[in-house]
Amino acid sequence: VRGDLQLKSQRFRAEREWDWRRLEGLLARVESRSAASLTDEELLAIPVLYRATLSSLSVARATSLDHSLIDYLESLSTRAYFFVYGARAGLRQRLARFFTETWPMAVRGLWRETLAAFLITAAAALVGYLLVAGDSGWFGGLVPGGLTEGRDPTATTAFLKSVLYSSGGKSGLALLAAFLFSHNAQIAIFCFALGFAFCVPTVFLLVENGLTLGAFFALYASRGLAFQLGGWLFIHGVTELFAIMLGGAAGFRIGWRVAFPGDRSRLDAAAEAGRSAAPVIAGVVLMLIVAGLLEGFARQLITDDLARYAIAGATLTIWLGYFYLPRRTRPS
Amino acid sequence: MTTAGARQPQPELRQFVTPEGVDLRLRIGAAGERAAAFLLDAVFLVLALTALTLLTLFSAGALAALGAPDLRNGLGSVMLIVWLLGAFVLRNGYFVLFELSPRAATPGKRIMALRVAARDGGRLTAEAVFARNAMREIEVFLPLTFILGSSAGATDPIGGWLVLLGLLWTGGFALFPLFNRDRLRVGDFVAGTWVVKAPRERLSIDLLDAQEAQGGGFAFSPEQASAYGIKELHVLEDVLRRRDKKTMGAVADRIRAKIAWRPRDGETDAAFLAAYYGALRGRLETQLLFGRRRKDKFDLG
Numbered sequence: 001v002r003g004d005l006q007l008k009s010q011r012f013r014a015e016r017e018w019d020w021r022r023l024e025g026l027l028a029r030v031e032s033r034s035a036a037s038l039t040d041e042e043l044l045a046i047p048v049l050y051r052a053t054l055s056s057l058s059v060a061r062a063t064s065l066d067h068s069l070i071d072y073l074e075s076l077s078t079r080a081y082f083f084v085y086g087a088r089a090g091l092r093q094r095l096a097r098f099f100t101e102t103w104p105m106a107v108r109g110l111w112r113e114t115l116a117a118f119l120i121t122a123a124a125a126l127v128g129y130l131l132v133a134g135d136s137g138w139f140g141g142l143v144p145g146g147l148t149e150g151r152d153p154t155a156t157t158a159f160l161k162s163v164l165y166s167s168g169g170k171s172g173l174a175l176l177a178a179f180l181f182s183h184n185a186q187i188a189i190f191c192f193a194l195g196f197a198f199c200v201p202t203v204f205l206l207v208e209n210g211l212t213l214g215a216f217f218a219l220y221a222s223r224g225l226a227f228q229l230g231g232w233l234f235i236h237g238v239t240e241l242f243a244i245m246l247g248g249a250a251g252f253r254i255g256w257r258v259a260f261p262g263d264r265s266r267l268d269a270a271a272e273a274g275r276s277a278a279p280v281i282a283g284v285v286l287m288l289i290v291a292g293l294l295e296g297f298a299r300q301l302i303t304d305d306l307a308r309y310a311i312a313g314a315t316l317t318i319w320l321g322y323f324y325l326p327r328r329t330r331p332s
Numbered sequence: 333m334t335t336a337g338a339r340q341p342q343p344e345l346r347q348f349v350t351p352e353g354v355d356l357r358l359r360i361g362a363a364g365e366r367a368a369a370f371l372l373d374a375v376f377l378v379l380a381l382t383a384l385t386l387l388t389l390f391s392a393g394a395l396a397a398l399g400a401p402d403l404r405n406g407l408g409s410v411m412l413i414v415w416l417l418g419a420f421v422l423r424n425g426y427f428v429l430f431e432l433s434p435r436a437a438t439p440g441k442r443i444m445a446l447r448v449a450a451r452d453g454g455r456l457t458a459e460a461v462f463a464r465n466a467m468r469e470i471e472v473f474l475p476l477t478f479i480l481g482s483s484a485g486a487t488d489p490i491g492g493w494l495v496l497l498g499l500l501w502t503g504g505f506a507l508f509p510l511f512n513r514d515r516l517r518v519g520d521f522v523a524g525t526w527v528v529k530a531p532r533e534r535l536s537i538d539l540l541d542a543q544e545a546q547g548g549g550f551a552f553s554p555e556q557a558s559a560y561g562i563k564e565l566h567v568l569e570d571v572l573r574r575r576d577k578k579t580m581g582a583v584a585d586r587i588r589a590k591i592a593w594r595p596r597d598g599e600t601d602a603a604f605l606a607a608y609y610g611a612l613r614g615r616l617e618t619q620l621l622f623g624r625r626r627k628d629k630f631d632l633g
Contacts, residue, residue, distance in 0.1 A: 007614050008621070010540050020535065031435050054354045063620055065613050067566045068536050068573065075533040078356050082447070082530075083434065085351075086455050094458065102459075178413040182420040186469075189424065193469035196505070196518055254522055271451070271460075271524025278463035278523070285424075 009064035016056050020076060023049035027079050050080040098279065106279040107323040113249035113256075120203060121210040121245060128214025133221065142215040144208075151216070157223040164225070164232040165303045177296025184240060185288045188247035192281045195251020198259045202251035209244060231308035236294035238316045243287035250277035250284075287319075346514070346528075348453060359529035360515055361446045366527060372440030373427070380422055388415045427465040432458060437530070447530040451514075456525065464519030471518055475502040539572050540610050549596075550607035556591040557611040561628035565616060568609050572602075580605060 026046055029037055038046075057073040064070065107114070131138040136153040143152075151160060187205075194201040213233075220229040254273045261269035294311070302308055348358040361369075392411035430438040436456055437447040448464070450456045478498040509515045514526050560568075571583050584601035587593070587608060595604070619626060 006610070007540060007617055009613075009617055010538055013538055017535070024535075051352060054350065054352050058354055063617060065562055065565055065616055065620070066538060067569050068533075069538070072533040072535045074357060075531050077350075077354070078358065078530065079532070081350055081356060082436065082449065085453070086434065086436075098458075175409040175413050175416075178416045182416050185420065185424075189466050190469045190473075193467050193474075196467065196470060196522060197501075258522075267451075267521065268524075270522050274463035274522030275457065275459045275524060278459040278466070281466055282462055 009060070009066060009069075012056075012059065012064065013066075013069060016052070019049055019052050020056065020073070023053055023080060024076055027076075027083060030083055031079075046080065047084050050077070050084050053077050053080060098282075102279045103283040104323050104327075106276060107246060107283065109276055110246070110249045110253055110280055111324075113252040114245055116252060117206055117245040117248035120206045120248075121213070121241070124207040124210025125214035125217070128211035129218045129221075130214075132215045132218035136219070136222070139215050139219060142211045144212070151219070153219060153222075157225070160220060160223055161225060161228070164228050166300075173296050173300055175296075176300075177292045180295050181289050181292030184243070184291065185285045188243060188284045188288060189281060191244065191247035192250045192254070192277065192284075195248075195253065195255040195277075196258060197255065199252050199255035202248050202255065206245070206248045209241075213241075228305055231305040231312070232299065234312035235299050235302070235308040236291045238312045239287055239294060239319065240291035242316075242319055243284045243291060246280050246287070247284050250280045253277045290315075350453070358449075361444070361527040361529055363509055363515055365444045365446060365529075366509060366515060366517075369438070369440035369444040369446055372443055373438045374440075376439055377422060377426055380426075381419060384415060384418045384422070388412075388418075424465070427468070428461055431456075431461045431465070435530075441527070445529055445531045446527050448525050449528050451520075451524050451526050460523040460525050462523075464517075464523035464525050467517070467519035467522055470502065471505045471508070475499065475506050478502055536573065539569060539606065540613070542572075542606055550604070550611070552591070552608065552611045554615070556593065557608075557615040559587075559591050559629065560612055561626040561631050562616060563628035565609070565612055568605065568612070572605055572609060575602075577601075 023046065026038065026042055026049070030046075053073060054077050057070070057077050060066075060070050060073055128142050132142065139153050149163075151163060191202055191205055194205070216233075217226060217229060220226050254270065254277055257269040257273035258266065264272070294315070298311060299308070302311070342359075344360045344362065346358045346360055348356045350356060388411040392408055427438055431448050435442060435447060436449065441447060448456060448461070450460060478495055505518050508521070509517045514520075516526060520526055568583065571579055580601045584604050588595065588604070593604075616626060
């Protein structure tokens with residue numbers, strides 16, 4: 001400490017400046033690389049230096065009139081705060097936690113919304129089926145034109161059947177899987193985001209999905225191919241439809257809490273809903289990778305109806321067991 | 333914010349008390365800064381996507397030229413897969429991965445000195461980052477589809493009206509930050525986050541340590557040294573740090589007139605201002621120690 005300093009605030013700064021600069025240097029290294037680039041000693045020093053800087057800030061606000069010094073301490077304290085109170089679990093730890101706890105618990109927490117999404121889809125499928133079974137003219141109205149690819153009431157039974165068992169050329173399978181995955185995953189994320197508009201658009205998406213499903217079943221049932229269509233559809237559809245329903249459920253959770261926040265503020269309710277539903281959507285993207293692989297590869301390579309049903313049943317068992325079987329949770 | 337002292341009232345300041353009980357006084361990112369950060373990120377994304385497209389095209393072409401003709405189809409589809417998955421990861425992963433990094437900011441936000449933080453002061457979780465970025469689907473991509481759809485609807489009046497309605501509806505999502513005080517976008521609303529300023533201030537020198545202030549030889553009477561308050565002191569600090577000759581001259585003349593200071597031989601404006609800054613700050617800081625905070629020159633207690 002120099003002897004020629006006239007003011008208390010000058011001495012104050014001279015005594016502590018070294019700590020501040022040390023904290024600044026450590027933070028710069030943490031922010032540009034990672035916490036792993038520091039030694040244990042340096043890591044432990046950060047919280048201590050952070051508290052020292054914070055107390056410097058309090059003192060400076062009360063005693064110093066050096067504007068730029070206070071700005072500097074505010075910015076340094078804020079940066080250090082975010083590091084000290086930020087999440088520092090490693091990526092591997094976080095991933096492990098996601099699969100063992102976060103994801104299944106989040107899905108279980110949405111069971112009401114999932115049930116609602118299932119009922120909406122099932123009801124829409126039933127309506128679609130009954131409409132097309134009663135009058136095949138409905139088919140064109142219910143199924144978006146781009147989806148039919150010639151599969152409509154005017155097609156021959158032989159053609160309808162051939163679609164179910166065509167392998168589609170083996171080189172194209174991976175491409176098909178990749179395309180289906182990115183398309184469906186984008187829709188699932190969209191379903192989640194649309195929930196914000198008070199659930200209405202999410203309901204529309206689910207209803208449209210269900211109507212299309214029912215209409216196709218009615219078309220194939222009229223040619224006696226319902227069982228075969230089931231195998232073709234459910235081998236991947238169990239995973240895909242489940243994923244889409246979960247996407248819808250996540251959307252419902254957000255829309256519902258925004259519309260009816262209960263006794264909490266709308267801001268808090270929305271934030272709570274968003275955070276509880278987000279892991280479900282991250283998981284939905286993973287489920288759709290599985291669905292894309294099943295649709296792109298397994299369905300094209302396995303053409304036996306019973307084998308297709310067996311895979312469908314197995315995936316359903318696995319998903320339901322993984323999500324809903326009671327398990328011991330680690331106390332957090 | 334009750335202790336903001338002589339500073340101007342700043343509507344973008346938010347109280348943010350750490351567990352240690354200190355208010356960090358966070359600054360909310362302004363709508364313009366947020367928009368600029370997003371535009372920068374959009375440019376980076378488009379550039380990355382273009383690079384990905386060119387890379388897959390060229391490598392497919394180069395590989396196919398080497399191999400047999402029947403290999404060409406296979407390679408083409410492999411590259412298409414790379415492109416499809418790459419585009420998906422870019423579109424959905426760019427924001428999420430950058431915001432999960434220690435600085436909690438995308439490159440665009442870093443340039444604008446912004447970062448994402450949890451509103452409740454807790455840690456910024458992966459769930460929150462994921463939720464706030466999934467919402468971009470309705471904030472950005474949905475309005476975009478309506479804008480792109482408007483060219484298709486132009487020929488048919490009903491379609492045009494539908495597009496207009498859609499734009500109004502989705503525009504509400506996109507412009508959400510303009511209608512609330514904390515500039516929350518829909519994603520922030522749903523994730524419990526906000527975007528705050530995170531500038532990296534450098535510690536500049538204490539003006540009392542500056543060359544001019546060391547000159548000495550200036551003696552101000554107590555009356556002269558208490559002509560101003562904290563607000564004027566901060567203005568003087570800004571003037572001294574900026575070192576603009578003309579401003580310094582004007583300010584020095586005003587102060588000399590106010591305190592009836594007779595300039596001595598060879599006295600420079602810079603030296604006078606530095607010395608007066610030291611005297612005024614010393615006087616006001618002594619008052620602070622006695623619990624008196626003099627806001628400005630009109631504040632006579």
